[in-house]
Every structure is written in structure tokens, then in C-alpha cells.
Amino acid sequence: MRRAQTNLSTSFLREILLLRVARQVLAPQATPLRILSFGCSIGEELVTLRVLFPEAEIFGCDIDPLALKVAQARVGHLANVFKSDEAAIAARGPFDLICAFSSLCINPMPPAAVMQRQLPFSLFDDLVATLDEPADRRAALPA
Known part of the structure; x- marks a missing residue:
């Protein structure tokens, strides 16, 4: 899996308004939610998710070893x-909610020519497809 975002900056409650909307939309679900933080960095978003979704099964993945x-x-x-990676995500899915707030972009945004080299649309599209495809199809994708 190729990396899109190189910045590890994150913070607790960073996307609180969006996550409150998600909680309202997903609240009627009878079974415990399964939530993925794609690009969880050092885990601040995981804490936010635990606070807002105390009964959920929460997963966090990142490509950066540190x-x-x-x-x-x-x-x-x-x-x-x-x-x-694709196989690890597929093995743990499917998910009811996937958060990828900063993983599919580059911050701060570089000039357009640099952006096209660092995060071409094909890479963005591949990463989104990895998160969107049914688990059985993702598991069959080549690494």
C-alpha cells in the first residue's frame, strides 16, 4: 500500500462535528458498530472514537511504523x-464507518505540480477503492 499523507499531526476531538453526525446517523443500528480509523497516526482519533462510540469495535491502521x-x-x-495493508483491512472488515480525515490528502497542500506527483488521482482512487470494496473482493486483490 502506498502512502499518501506524510504528516503525522493529529489531535483529540479534531473532527468532532462530523463524528457527532455519524453517531446520529448510525445510532439506530442494533449491533455494535465496527469503525475503522484509516491512517490512525499516533491514536488520537481512536480515543475520540472511543469517547463518541463507547460500545463500538474500533480498529486503527497506519502505514508508518513509528x-x-x-x-x-x-x-x-x-x-x-x-x-x-489491503489484506489486513479486508480481514478485519466490513466496517460501518471508516474515518480517513487526513490520510487521503497532503497537508499543507503543495503547489499543483508537486501535488500531482505526490498524490496522483490514481493513488487516491486506489486507496478509496480499498476502503469501499466488499471484503471478499479486497482479500483477492494483489499486494
């Missing part, structure tokens, strides 16, 4: 933290 180590040490007791 971020994963920190997330596992700090918040591994709150969520299933794992290395991000």
Missing part, C-alpha cells in the same frame, strides 16, 4: 491497532 508503535503503546487497549 506511529503504529506509539498508537499501540498509548491507546492499544482502546482499539485494535494494525499495519495498514
